[in-house]
Amino acid sequence: MSGSTITPWVVGNWKMNPLQADAGALLKNFKQLLNEQNIAEAACHIGVAPTAIALTTVQNELAQASRHIMTVAQDVSRVAGTGAYTGELSAELLKDYGVEFVLIGHSERREIFADQPHIINEKVKNALNAGLTVIYCVGESLEQRESGQAEQVVLQQICDIAAVVQAEQWKQIVVAYEPIWAIGTGKTASPEDAQAMHAKIREGLSQITPMGLHTAILYGGSVKPENAVELAACPDINGALVGGASLNAESFYKIAQAFANTK
Structure with a gap:
């Protein structure tokens, strides 16, 4: 099953x-x-996930861009609402400040900060319920x-998150496949291997929700301008979650351009 008609995301x-x-x-x-040289919003969603301390500053800067660029939080609290939780940043606070997108379940959060599936589920539930x-x-x-x-x-x-995502909330989910061995290593899955996994993810999603056919599935793991065109050509790769290359404006622009032009 192909997701080739999905507008790509580059974050x-x-x-x-x-x-x-x-x-x-x-x-x-x-x-x-x-x-x-603008990249049309209809051709590619573009987002930036800065550190928490920079969210509102980046948001204000991006508001002056020639097109809409999403501000994305890198994580969210497992605790909802407000209260005496020192150091935490809830989904409701993000929403209140106009930040409507969030990364959850990144391998660095799972491995370094012990975000186990039950913790990730709490974060996903809170984020979705807050409208993120x-x-x-x-x-x-x-x-x-x-x-x-x-x-x-x-x-x-x-499957881990299926227990906390309501049927109508799947439209609020974007999936990012990042083989851990390719994150920050300079290695990347071949386009064929990446496409094969993306197709499996779409197949799995489609068994859980009808939205599986329409869910954007991004590839992450040493994405750079040199491999972006090949990755973008794969029917079930609907964009990229970009790490190191996003810290260089020209590289990040070229990756977004590759997906906008290929899809």
Whole structure:
């Protein structure tokens, strides 16, 4: 089943980068590239996921761009609402500040910060109930891939959230497949391997919800301008979650341009 008619998404995950002055320069350069040659909103959704401390600053800067660019939170609290939870940032607070998109389940959150499935489910539930769109990250380790468990692991991660996503909420889900062994390593899955996994994800989603045919499935893992065109040509790869390359305005622009022009 192909998702080739889905408008692609290209989202830059800045992770714990950059410093304030560098962020300002990055946004200025990216907005200038769009001014010189715009990428139509209908051709590609574009988003940026800065650090929590920079969310509103980045949001204000992006409001001055020649087209809409989403501001995306990198994570959200497992606690809903407001209250005495020092250091937490709830879905309701994000929504109140106009941030309507959030990454949940990134492998770095799972591995480094022990976000187990039940914690991720709480985050997903809170985000959806607050009206946010969730970019839900899945992916396998090199060991799991080499032992033939890649599809099983990824499909289980998809099934994990099914218990907390209401039927009408699946339209608020975007999936990002990031093979852990390709994140920040310079390695990337071949377009054929990536497409095969994306097709499996779409098949799995379609068994859970009719929205599976229409869900955007992004690829992440050392996406760069040099491989973006090939990845964009795959029918079930509906965009990219971009790490390191999103910290360079020209590289990020070229990746967005590749998906806008190919789809």
